[in-house]
Amino acid sequence: MISVKRALNIIDETKVTPQIKELQISKALGHVLAENIIAPINMPNFRQSAMDGYALIWNENKTFTVTNESKAGDANTIHLEHSEAARIFTGAKVPENADTVVMQEHVSRIDDKFLITNMPKKGANIRPIGEQVKKGDCVLNKGMVLNEGGIGFLAGLGFKEVHVFSPPKVSILVTGNELQKPGKPLKEGAIYESNSVMLQMALHRFGTHKVKTFKAKDTLKATKKAIKKALEYGDVLLISGGISVGDYDFVKEALNQNFVDETFYKINQKPGKPLWFGKKDQQFVFALPGNPASALTCFYVYVLPLLKKYSGFSDYHLPRLEAQINSDFKNTTGKTLFLKAFYNAGQVSILPNQQSSMLNTFATSNVLVTIPENVETLKPQDRVTCINLNGYGN
Amino acid sequence: MISVKRALNIIDETKVTPQIKELQISKALGHVLAENIIAPINMPNFRQSAMDGYALIWNENKTFTVTNESKAGDANTIHLEHSEAARIFTGAKVPENADTVVMQEHVSRIDDKFLITNMPKKGANIRPIGEQVKKGDCVLNKGMVLNEGGIGFLAGLGFKEVHVFSPPKVSILVTGNELQKPGKPLKEGAIYESNSVMLQMALHRFGTHKVKTFKAKDTLKATKKAIKKALEYGDVLLISGGISVGDYDFVKEALNQNFVDETFYKINQKPGKPLWFGKKDQQFVFALPGNPASALTCFYVYVLPLLKKYSGFSDYHLPRLEAQINSDFKNTTGKTLFLKAFYNAGQVSILPNQQSSMLNTFATSNVLVTIPENVETLKPQDRVTCINLNGYGN
Structure with missing residues (x-):
């Protein structure tokens, strides 16, 4: 088991080689520029x-x-x-x-x-000619995120295409015999499968649109085969469930048999302790806990930064905010806690229902409050660090 | 000419009737719930x-x-x-x-x-059965914005579809004889057309995906005809250019001839003074200045709130931030200014190149600093209101 700090360091130290592709400018929203833009004309180009x-x-x-x-x-x-x-x-x-x-x-x-x-x-x-932009000047820098202003500016310079970093393709593999598709009444002992659509939505919201979902029953053979197939598609593979230590958790062994090398397994955190991270050549694999809110927490804190790094972002972590907590809090776990919370104007309220299987709290939270493992008590007005779930700025 | 305050009041007072549609949950990201969600099962539904x-x-x-x-x-x-x-x-x-x-x-x-x-x-x-969610309880409220947590939660309850408010369809009409498509060398006296792709990207980024672009030459006949066609598609029509008082600005008259009623024309602001806003039954029309950065400013301040209101958002304005300005500033115009700026940790820097035709400053700004018409001088450390261009939270 490693600390949250160490796990984040590992993500930071992980080398990725972003792919470059040429896109029509109207398809490039939210992408990172992979080239310096040199003005091909003066603006204006006549008096x-x-x-x-x-x-x-x-x-x-x-x-x-x-x-x-x-x-x-x-x-x-x-x-x-x-x-x-x-x-x-x-x-x-x-x-x-x-x-x-x-x-x-x-x-x-x-x-x-x-x-x-x-x-x-x-x-x-x-x-005068060239008052705003002089032909030959570097007008947009490699590494910037293209928003509507940047794309409009490229259009104004006459660009139809632009080179950007390509977000990774992502495979999602869902494991668990208990999982049932929505649409029919639940069978005895079953639950509705929700992690695949949840992860797909999170990927979409943060700019990763090439996503394929795979499923496997809880046997070593099925899990191994599904991982092999999922690795044929994705640059990054997210596995949901099967990574705890139950007799029917085959993911770790199946990854091993697919020659995916473990980088870390288990983090001193709540939720999301059994997170597994590994690598096979240039492909990355995260095995996430099966509990929805644990999986989503691990996604925001560890998976998303790696995806953003892969997509060429230099600020690849979700932005952090400082805020004053508005209630007492005790951390008796010795673990780093990530708590679903609502931030407003410098104040943050930790929401009830922090259980790792409850997603509805995520539906109404806009930050995750991070309480370090060595902090045992917090009083109202104490300052805490919040992870802003609403995105990446420019 | 009206004040910015009055124009914003008019947007606030404008009544819209959001449309409701049923969507697959995997298509509902970023939409506003149009129904209360009643849990159809207990969670868990067995011990x-x-x-x-x-x-x-x-x-x-x-x-x-x-x-x-x-x-x-x-x-x-x-x-x-x-x-x-x-x-x-x-x-x-x-x-x-x-x-x-x-x-x-x-x-x-x-x-x-x-x-x-x-x-x-x-x-x-x-x-125990129903520990997390009791069958029959209202678990998500009408009006909430669906993120990945909310959609995952709906999936876990067995929902395949959900009722949401439908964002409006938007027509963009671009006017101007001087405008040329990118891809070929500029003709003498021409400029590359950039407002349509810029507005399209801005619409996409904020959740409006049904967008069609129309074009018209600078004659009254062509403009009138194009407005008619554009109104056949869009719930909201954005017109770019042709709204100033030059002899070849036909938009105002063409709107009149299409029975679009003027609500306001001209705001005491810079940029974006000649903004026109009107209505035809349940359709809304904004005629934006042709200068790219003016058009985009008007989009953020007036158009986007109306679109978000139409899409069922209760917090339909871009969020405001308070920040300390880091330099002197003089406002000698008697107008409300919207200045492209970069916000970081409570500090804001007004960027150079505020001209209304320069889009590249928008590419690197993350807020618009608002300086009211009656404020003439600002000193470093003075507090200003910033419009956060990076979106709507939960």
Whole structure:
């Protein structure tokens, strides 16, 4: 048995080699950039009017004749004389030899002539070429997470595809003779299987969409065969159940027979003590406890960081928050506790029903309060560390 | 022109009628429950062993003979005598007339006999029927957001489907002659169109997946026709561009001709001043500024709350955070400002490049700092309100 600290260190030290793939930008939301983005164009790439108004050659004159028009999208080749002006709109190309745009609010117009009532400085209201982005500049850095702003920016630069880190494919293997599919009345001694959909949803929510589920009965042969098949699909394999020490827990032996090397087994924590973690070449295997809430706790604390690391995230752990606890708490277990809790504005309430088989508390919690193994008592207002279950920021 | 406060009030006062649909639980992640969930079974629904050990009828004896076995999933009909015990495993059904389970660590076994070395209390290590959930109890409330914990819990109760609020279908209409698809070199005077993919990604990230994009050239006829088509698909229509006061901005008139009633037009804010919001029966229309960062700001502050309300969320605004600003700031505009910024541990830095056409700052920001119209100067350590762009919690 190892400490939580040691287990987290092992996850941190585990080397993964993220895969790179090219994706259409509209498929790249939430992915991590695997390349520096070099601007292929200037932004703007022509001299652009910043206002609705009139483009002209700045001079001592105050009266101009409107001889042309440039609206957004026009590829104009207008040539102005000194007494001429072009009607122009925001975003439109400024005529080649114009050097100033006068706002429409600053002129008094009659028919095709106007008088400037408020003379701008020479060069006013023109966005020069490359004002925002210069061609050749590095504008987005490898390692950043693509959100709607980043993807919109790529589109604005003319990109259709982008290189990103590819999240791993994940196999879920569910073991247990007692498990029954929903839809029919429960058989005597059976329970409804919930871990596969729970893990699938957790994977989806955090950006892993390539997921396949496998099932095995509680025999060594069936478990061994199912692990072999599951490893043919997944870069990462999550096994649910069968890892305790009962006579019908065959997962450890079946992993061994599939040449998956144990990295650790059992952590001094509650829930989730019998967590097993191992490796076969570049594939990773977590054997999670069968109890739903234990499995989900282990997922948030250990599995998800490895998946995020594999997906190219540099901040791969769920973010931590500091909060004041609002009640007494005693930890008589000598173990590190992960407690489902509700955080609001710096205060955190530990929820009732912490049993490892109760998932509904997870449905209403937004953090896991971590109480270290050596902390025995907490008083109201004491500060605790919370794992924020609502995600990864930028 | 109205104030930001008034515009937000209007969004709050806008009545929407969320649609309800039945979904497979594996499709319901992130949706809001539209029904109270009543437990259809007890959990557990049989007396379950909490340990690996031996089930027996508690009595003064300390020596027992193992005559049976009950493993997880067995529908056992074992009947024990007073001197008999059944080998039993965690999660397995306790024989009908057994009343106690002794942990395997508390017996000394030789062949089929064992001696209890540490006598448990009568009733120990048995989870009674309904210990966790009682059949008929309301276990999840209408209005809660379904995460992986909630969906796993529904699966454990045997649910295959669930009633949720249906997010709206959204049409995006992009206007502007200057807009060009990515993939080919830019024509003179053109820019790459980026708002449709940006809005589509923002919609996806916040749970709206039914999205269709429409395009229109800058004529009244084309704009009117495109709005009509877009309203045939979407419950909500987002229009990008054409809402300023240039001679080629036809959106306002085209909306009018499609019988969409204006609720407000123009807000005293920067960016995003020319935002237009209106209604046609139960359909809602936002006409967003064409500048990408202005459009995205309006999306976060006004559009997203309406979409979330439509999807059944009670906390439909992006969450607000309080933070200390780390630099001076002057607001000489008399407008409410929304500034792209980076929040970390209670501190916030306003990012450079706040221009309304620059999206790359959004790619690296995680909050929008709100500076009210009547605040003119801020000093380092002053407290500001930040809009958290990373989502809706539970």
